[in-house]
Every structure is written in C-alpha cells, then in structure tokens.
Amino acid sequence: MRELIPDARRALLLLGGSRQQVVAIEVARKCGYRTVLCDYLEDNPGRHYADSFHLVSTVDREAVLEVARREEVEGVIAYSSDPASPTAAYVAERLGMLTNPLAAVEIMSTKSLFRRHLHEVGLPCPLAASFEAGASAAEVECLVEGFRWPLVVKPTDSSGSKGVSVVTEPTQMPAALEHAGANSRNGILIAEEYIERAFPNVVGGDIFVVDGMIRFWGLMRCLRDSKASLVPVGKAIPSGLSEGQLSKVKETLQLLVSSLGIRFGELNVEVIIGDGDVPYVLELGSRAGGNMIPVQLGDASGIDLVRANVMCAMGDDPGGISWDPEDVYFATHVLHTLKDGTYEGYELSAAAEVACYREVVYQEAGAPVHHFDGANKALGILFFEFEKQESFEDYIANTSNHVRVMVDSSTDGRK
Known part of the structure; x- marks a missing residue:
C-alpha cells in the first residue's frame, strides 16, 4: 500500500461549488493552494475540481468554521455568492484571517440594512x-x-x-x-x-478595492430583455456614462466603501442614475459579480480578477490592480428563454458570430428549460469583443436580432 504523504500546501476554503464558482477553484489550484470546498449539494460540479470536499451548507457558520479548523486553512472565500459571504467573513474573523468587517458584509448582504446605512451616512437612497x-x-x-x-x-x-x-x-x-x-x-x-432613470441603463459591474481605495473601475451598462426587464441578460463595456455622471458615480462609491470600512477585494455594484444625475447605489455586493463578470472584465483589462480575489483571501499580494476602461468594446449575453420547453440551441447573426470569442453553455440540446425570471435560469453566457464602437452599439441596440435561442415549447419544459 502506498504511504500517504501529507499535503503541505497552504489551504484555501471555498464556499460554493456551482458552475460559476468552479473557475475560482481552478485558479486557486494554479496558484499552488490546496483547495477545500464546502457545498450543501452533493452533486455540485466543484467537488470534482477541489482537493477535498465537505457536504456542509455554506450558510451554516459553525459547521463551516469547524471545517476550516479541521483543514487548517489560511484563507476563506465566498466567490460570487451572496448567501455565503457573511459566513466567509465570520469564519475569517474567528480565525484571525484577512477579511473585511463582518458587520459591513452583513450590511451589504441584506437590503434593509443597506438602505438604512445609506440613509445614515447621507448617501442617496429611495x-x-x-x-x-x-x-x-x-x-x-x-x-x-x-x-x-x-x-x-x-x-x-x-x-x-x-x-x-x-x-x-x-x-x-x-x-x-x-x-x-x-x-x-x-x-x-x-x-x-421605484427610481426613474435619467440614464437609460442600470450601471453595473465590479470594482476592486486595495487598501481601502477603489483601484479597478469595471463599471458597465446592464443589458436587459424588454420582456424580462428586471433580470440582467448581459453587461457591456464601456458604461456609456458622461464624464460628469461617471465622476459622481465614482465619488459616491468611494464614499460608500470608506463608510463601510472595506479594505480589499472585488465588489459587485448596481447603480441607477436618477433625476439631476444623482447616483443611487442599489447594490454593493460583498463578492465578485455573477454571470462571469470577473472573467469578462479580465478579458477587457488584462487583469486576472479571479486570481486577485483568491490571493487576497489568502493574504497574499495580488500585484497591480488598477484599471479604467478606455477604447475597449466588450459585451456578454446570458442565453435565456421566455418560455418553458426543450432547448434546441442558439443562432448568431454573421456580425455576432465574428465578435463572439467564448461560449459557456450550461444546457445540452434536448434539456428542459424554463422561463427566465432569475439568474439561476440562465442557459449559458456568450462573450463578445467588437473592433469598432459602431458595431458594439448596434449589437446593444438590437441584441434580439443578433442572438436567437431556440426552444421547442410543445414539451412545456418536460422531457
């Protein structure tokens, strides 16, 4: 029998092993860390990538804390997960690891607390x-x-x-x-x-904080399907904001980050520009954005944000994290359907096919799919890069003409 050799690599605890979180596990392994995964689903994709897996709910703080102690981890991250973010901060605080304040993470993870905080510090809020x-x-x-x-x-x-x-x-x-x-x-x-918008798009995306200051400005316009208007179906860079609007948004976000005592890491933002160009921060998520936003921003900026998140969680220096978009034209499209049925694939226009440089498809042809009323109903994500602003703007204005998802609705979503 082969003798088991203890794994001396420094260990990182990752909370959640969904399809969108696998990228963090892979990057952590490439960085040389031992990866420890917690997830409440036994069949989560991440368990096939992590070095060790524990069938533990990521919102069970004490159970996750016990795993962290047993595995002797040096860092913890809830990559792209709102529910698990307070757990990560709790465990890190209890074990003396690098983290943003638990109180701040809880405020950012609960909309009622977040609205109250905005009011208390004098920032615009509905x-x-x-x-x-x-x-x-x-x-x-x-x-x-x-x-x-x-x-x-x-x-x-x-x-x-x-x-x-x-x-x-x-x-x-x-x-x-x-x-x-x-x-x-x-x-x-x-x-x-409801805030009436003076700027047509919600402004979303991710920012990255280093030593309490926002160094990375991944602000983008949120794209929505007119028939499912509350659910984002993609992000586009640049944001389209005027210089004055962008300045106000940046000032507001930095004030908010400072008021919460945020020290480091990637944060997901959602801002509406109201009357008088007043920026209302609807969300400041304590984690990287979903729908592979860090990957999209990494493509546009050349900065590996997933790696930066992982290294920060371990207390290691991620290197230079500084970026403000200029002369880049990127967009994503979340594949989705507005009816139940059976997925039959998707088609792209000639222009979209030229611009599409990556596809991540979650469903195979023949799989049952359902009406898109939340991000969990996404069928996949397409990534586009445009050489010219004209083709970029045409895609944004006419997305339904460039991407068509094919669904057989006669099956009603049942095999």
Missing part, C-alpha cells in the same frame, strides 16, 4: 420599508403611505433579481408579496420607491 414576509398587502400599504409609486417589492437577501416585482397599483401587491416571500431565506421583505 424611501424604503422592510417587514416580515407574512405581512398582508393592507399592512404593507400602510407602511408605504406617502411613498411615490410605482414600488419595487423584493426579498432583502436574494440576488440575481429573484423575487423582485414592480408594483404599479395596490391590486398587484398580494402577488408581489407572495413572489418575494417565496424567494426569501430570512423572511424579511422590502418595498421601496
């Missing part, structure tokens, strides 16, 4: 009211008395636009509350004023 998921429509309408309609109703702890509804009149409130409640883990919902 009027909002939080309440338990069991509240009746009549009770919520009393809470929002004096608010300007429409309202946005959503869970305080979800991501990827899951459970979000825009309510234009009181008769829609019961359905919105039911939808939000079904997607809530903590049982707390929020209703807030």
Whole structure:
C-alpha cells in the first residue's frame, strides 16, 4: 500500500461549488493552494475540481468554521455568492484571517440594512420599508403611505433579481408579496420607491478595492430583455456614462466603501442614475459579480480578477490592480428563454458570430428549460469583443436580432 504523504500546501476554503464558482477553484489550484470546498449539494460540479470536499451548507457558520479548523486553512472565500459571504467573513474573523468587517458584509448582504446605512451616512437612497414576509398587502400599504409609486417589492437577501416585482397599483401587491416571500431565506421583505432613470441603463459591474481605495473601475451598462426587464441578460463595456455622471458615480462609491470600512477585494455594484444625475447605489455586493463578470472584465483589462480575489483571501499580494476602461468594446449575453420547453440551441447573426470569442453553455440540446425570471435560469453566457464602437452599439441596440435561442415549447419544459 502506498504511504500517504501529507499535503503541505497552504489551504484555501471555498464556499460554493456551482458552475460559476468552479473557475475560482481552478485558479486557486494554479496558484499552488490546496483547495477545500464546502457545498450543501452533493452533486455540485466543484467537488470534482477541489482537493477535498465537505457536504456542509455554506450558510451554516459553525459547521463551516469547524471545517476550516479541521483543514487548517489560511484563507476563506465566498466567490460570487451572496448567501455565503457573511459566513466567509465570520469564519475569517474567528480565525484571525484577512477579511473585511463582518458587520459591513452583513450590511451589504441584506437590503434593509443597506438602505438604512445609506440613509445614515447621507448617501442617496429611495424611501424604503422592510417587514416580515407574512405581512398582508393592507399592512404593507400602510407602511408605504406617502411613498411615490410605482414600488419595487423584493426579498432583502436574494440576488440575481429573484423575487423582485414592480408594483404599479395596490391590486398587484398580494402577488408581489407572495413572489418575494417565496424567494426569501430570512423572511424579511422590502418595498421601496421605484427610481426613474435619467440614464437609460442600470450601471453595473465590479470594482476592486486595495487598501481601502477603489483601484479597478469595471463599471458597465446592464443589458436587459424588454420582456424580462428586471433580470440582467448581459453587461457591456464601456458604461456609456458622461464624464460628469461617471465622476459622481465614482465619488459616491468611494464614499460608500470608506463608510463601510472595506479594505480589499472585488465588489459587485448596481447603480441607477436618477433625476439631476444623482447616483443611487442599489447594490454593493460583498463578492465578485455573477454571470462571469470577473472573467469578462479580465478579458477587457488584462487583469486576472479571479486570481486577485483568491490571493487576497489568502493574504497574499495580488500585484497591480488598477484599471479604467478606455477604447475597449466588450459585451456578454446570458442565453435565456421566455418560455418553458426543450432547448434546441442558439443562432448568431454573421456580425455576432465574428465578435463572439467564448461560449459557456450550461444546457445540452434536448434539456428542459424554463422561463427566465432569475439568474439561476440562465442557459449559458456568450462573450463578445467588437473592433469598432459602431458595431458594439448596434449589437446593444438590437441584441434580439443578433442572438436567437431556440426552444421547442410543445414539451412545456418536460422531457
């Protein structure tokens, strides 16, 4: 029998092994770290890449802490995961590892706490009211008395636009509350004023903080399907903001990062430009963005953000992290369908086919697929690079003419 040799590599604990998180496991291994994975799903893809796997929920703080102690890890990361981010900060604080403050991570991970923080530090925020998921429509309408309609109703702890509804009149409130409640883990919902946009796109993407200062500005315009308007279907660089709008957004985000005491790492942002070019920060996620945003930004900037995240979590220097987009034209498209059925593939226009340089497809032909009402229903992601701004703008304005997903709806999503 071959003698087992102890693995002396420094260990990194990764929380979550979904398809989008596998990239962090692979990069960590390339960096020379031993990878320890926790996930509550036994069949998660990441377990086939990690050095060791523990069937543990990433939101069970004490169980994850026990794994971290047993495996003697030196760092912990919740790559691209909102629910697991507070767990990562908790474990890191308990074990004296490098982390952003747990209190700040909890604020960023809970919309009601985040809105309260914005108000307390004097940054723009919509009027909002939080309440338990069991509240009746009549009770919520009393809470929002004096608010300007429409309202946005959503869970305080979800991501990827899951459970979000825009309510234009009181008769829609019961359905919105039911939808939000079904997607809530903590049982707390929020209703807030809908912000009318002075800039046509929501501004999203990721920023990277080094020593408390934002050094990497991966701000992009969020692309949405007009028939599924609340769920992002891609990101495009550059953001399209004017110089004045961009300056205000940067100033607001830096003030917010400083007020939270964020020291390092990649943060996911979502900003709406309201009347008077006032930037409203809807989200400041305590982790890298989903839909492979770090990969897209890495392609555009030449900076490996996944590697930077991994190295920061281990307390190692990630090297130079500094970037502001200039003369680059990149976009992603989240493959999706607005009807249930069987996936039959996708087609690209001639121009899109030339621009497409990477495809990541989650579903095989013949697989059942469902109406796109959240990021978890994505079928894959396409990556595009355009040589000229004209072709880039044409793609953004006419995406449905450039990408077509084929679904046989006669099967109704059943094999």
